[in-house]
Amino acid sequence: MAAIVERTPVLLLRPELHGTLGAVSSTHWLASASGMAMFDRGGNAFDAAAAAAFVIQVVEPHLNGPAGDAPIMVHDGATGRVQVICGQGPMPAAATIEAFRARGLRDVPGSGLLAAVVPGAFGAWMRLVRDHGCLRVADVLEPAIAYAEDGFPLLPKAAEMINAMASLFRDEWTQSAATYLDHGKAPQAGSRMRNPALARTFRRIVAEAGAAGADRTAQADAALTAFYEGFVAEAIDTYLATSTAIDSTGRHNHALLTGDDLAGWRATVEAPAVLDYRGHRVHKPGPWSQGPAFLQQLALLEGFDLTAMGFGSADHLHTVTEAAKLAFADREAWYGDPEHADIPLSALLDSSYTADRRALIGAQASGTLRPGSPEGRAPVIPPVLDHSAQEGHGWITQLANGIPTVLQQTNAKGDTTCVSACDRDGNMVVSTPSGGWLKSSPVIPGLGFPLGTRGQMAWLVEGHPNALAPGKRPRTTLSPSLVLRDGRPYLAFGTPGGDQQDQWTLQFLINHIDFHMSPQQATEAAAFHTDHVPTSFTPRQASPRALIAESDSFDPAVLAELTSRGHDIRLVPQRSLGRVCATGIDADGSVLAAASPRGGTAYAVVR
Structure with a gap:
């Protein structure tokens, strides 16, 4: 960028960073380092962003996960086009205003299973890799698998959230307890956290991608099939068809999402505003x-x-x-x-x-x-x-507010993640992945991650542009x-x-x-x-x-x-x-x- 004189003075805590090959910036240092490693393998900015995003799903589980949401802005250096990959999954086919009102609800709960939408993040990132990347599925998932298997330092906010939800996990969301608790207790900030179930999920996706042959595009398509029509979708469908989960209503509710909803969806590409x-x-x-x-x-x-x-x-x-x-x-x-x-x-x-x-x-x-x-x-x-938190359980107060933040003060705000990358060929990409955080919904057995609850953002009001409807995307904050x-x-x-x-x-x-x-x-x-x-x-x-x-x-x-x-x-x-x-x-x-x-x-x- 051209030098600009008379800048407003700001005393910097971080240096100005400039290079000649590629750049990555994200909300976690391990993700940024993992993204940069893709350049060493011959990858481009799109591979770097995807690798960083998959790592963030592992190391920031309190803010996002594979079943969350990810709008991705893309500038392709070869074509000069700017596009949006929409990783915002829609509401299930069974999600109607009447279905919620029949349950006595005036709005969509911010937690549990009722608010679950089709997982969008995994599909969006895999489409980016398929359509714009240079590397294989195995390459971009390798760092995430390593951190899920070998462990990573648990962030203080993640430890705080797990501690706030620990009794719920032990008593109700038992798969979440198995994933996030250490022998039934909340882990300490800085402790080494692992997610072996998520590592196995990613490893199986890599194996099924590799079985599709040497073609990189075919491998990415196979990974998408494994997630949306294969073993991942089957695990989600089986769990949701046979289980209920307590949410902020204080009741155990069934999900509206099914495996068919996943099978019928793929991330779309559209023009930006x-x-x-x-x-x-x-x-x-x-x-x-x-x-x-x-x-x-x-x-x-x-x-x-x-x-x-x-x-x-x-x-x-x-x-x-x-x-x-x-x-x-x-x-x-x-x-x-x-x-x-x-x-x-x-x-x-x-x-x-x-x-x-x-x-x-x-x-x-x-x-x-x-x-x-x-x-x-x-x-x-x-x-x-007018929502008033139910009394009797500390975690009910947490579930009643759909933001991924431990509510201890009135100015608590929602949080999410960010990944940005560019390279010397003019490729540029940025996304704000979110949803599917550990506070949102129970972990799906065998997969190592929960569903997202973006459905809470849709209104149960007929005629409004953001009124809930089957197959409709709830208006998201991700931007x-x-x-x-x-x-x-x-x-x-x-x-x-x-x-x-x-x-x-x-x-x-x-x-x-x-x-x-x-x-x-x-x-x-x-x-x-x-x-x-x-x-x-x-x-x-x-x-x-x-x-x-x-x-x-x-x-x-x-x-x-x-x-x-x-x-x-x-x-x-x-x-x-x-x-x-x-x-x-x-x-x-x-x-x-x-x-x-x-x-x-x-x-x-x-x-």
């Missing part, structure tokens, strides 16, 4: 994700001179926050699976519509949810239901970003954070473009977000006017000014908001990588 911002072409997943909210925020902010406001000023924080409120209000009213609902995406990104929306940003903080009326259509936002400049691959980035992903990554991009920070500086700069809009996870909580900011990172006078404008300022610990991971390609063809120091686990590697 696109917007130009100050000379940069920004690509996001479609409205089945929250990705277009990122683009709507950029469209609103292009009408303001953020650079002149100055980073960290009251005008800066106020303007970005108010733009987020408007964009995410539209998310609540208008986003959903475009294959099942009429989503007015073009109208939402239209310049005239944006200008009308921009005029709503005033001097004072808005305290109401204000979706727009694209094409004159009336918006509909379902009511935020990686890929940017071109002058028609060339430039940046690929993402962050954990549930509903906050497209606020924290938006700040990363405007930090770079508007405040002239380097990518590493942009990951480390002070962060903030608003909780104004209801969360996508049960119990869909909202805090109107709330502006969450990292403590000791902003001038107290700025925070006082924001308070006078009507913002409800809430401080959280320093360096606690987001874990942005990014890779990029300079104008001279060299590669770069950046990783936020927040959380202490994300690492970037270049060569």
Whole structure:
């Protein structure tokens, strides 16, 4: 990237990384190292990202797994095309609003078996390897198998989550106990954790892929068949057909998912949503994700001179926050699976519509949810239901909230993972894998992983774009970003954070473009977000006017000014908001990588 003068000063905790071969950035150091090892085998950025993602499924089980979800943004250096591989599995064929209402439910539980969707992550990554990679299935799965067999250091947050769920595992989800507990007790942070059942699952997939012959594509297809029609699907189908599991309702419920649902699904490839911002072409997943909210925020902010406001000023924080409120209000009213609902995406990104929306940003903080009326259509936002946690079991409180976080404080946020990679041939890829975490659902016997519960994000409200329906993708929060400049691959980035992903990554991009920070500086700069809009996870909580900011990172006078404008300022610990991971390609063809120091686990590697 061309050098930019007069950068906003940020004291770096991590170095600026540049190389000539390839770059990987992810939310776990072992994943980044494993991805980089693929270059030594003759692989490309796509092989590196897939290997890193499979390792993350092993070493961050509290945040994702093979049966989770993974939208993947791809720039193919040979064709110059940007595409989205959709690893968001749909609802089962039996999942109807009536089926949930017949169980006395007003919404989809955030845990257990009822919210299970078709596993999407494995299929998406294997399609990436098949269509864009250079290596075999065995190569990209080898590091994940090694860590599952030989062990890895258990992260503190993973240990904390296992401890919070230990009694549930022992008493109810016994396969989860066998997978995550050590002789019936929660393991300590830093202890050596293994998952031999998952290693056997991956080894069998590798064996069945190898049995398909020497052709790399045939091997990837065989791996997909093994997962979606073979022994993996059979194990899932057998378990779900014969078992119930307790969930946040306090009852034992059957699943709606079947083996037939898996057999009928494969990850699809589609065109991204696109917007130009100050000379940069920004690509996001479609409205089945929250990705277009990122683009709507950029469209609103292009009408303001953020650079002149100055980073960290009251005008800066106020303007970005108010733009987020408007964009995410539209998310609540208008986003959903475009294959099942009429989503007015073009109208939402239209310049005239944006200008009308921009005029709503005033001097004072808005305290109401204000979706727009694209094409004159009336918006509909379902009511935020009043959920009260059941008493009697600590794990019931944990299950009642669908985010992969141990609930100990009111500002706990959802979390997930991120993988980004690029290479000297112009290949670039980024994904935010999530779902199928250990808190979501019981481990499937013999497989070593649980199902995902993304179905909790669908509404049981007829006529809403995100209303639950058979075969329909629930609108997800997962939202990686890929940017071109002058028609060339430039940046690929993402962050954990549930509903906050497209606020924290938006700040990363405007930090770079508007405040002239380097990518590493942009990951480390002070962060903030608003909780104004209801969360996508049960119990869909909202805090109107709330502006969450990292403590000791902003001038107290700025925070006082924001308070006078009507913002409800809430401080959280320093360096606690987001874990942005990014890779990029300079104008001279060299590669770069950046990783936020927040959380202490994300690492970037270049060569």
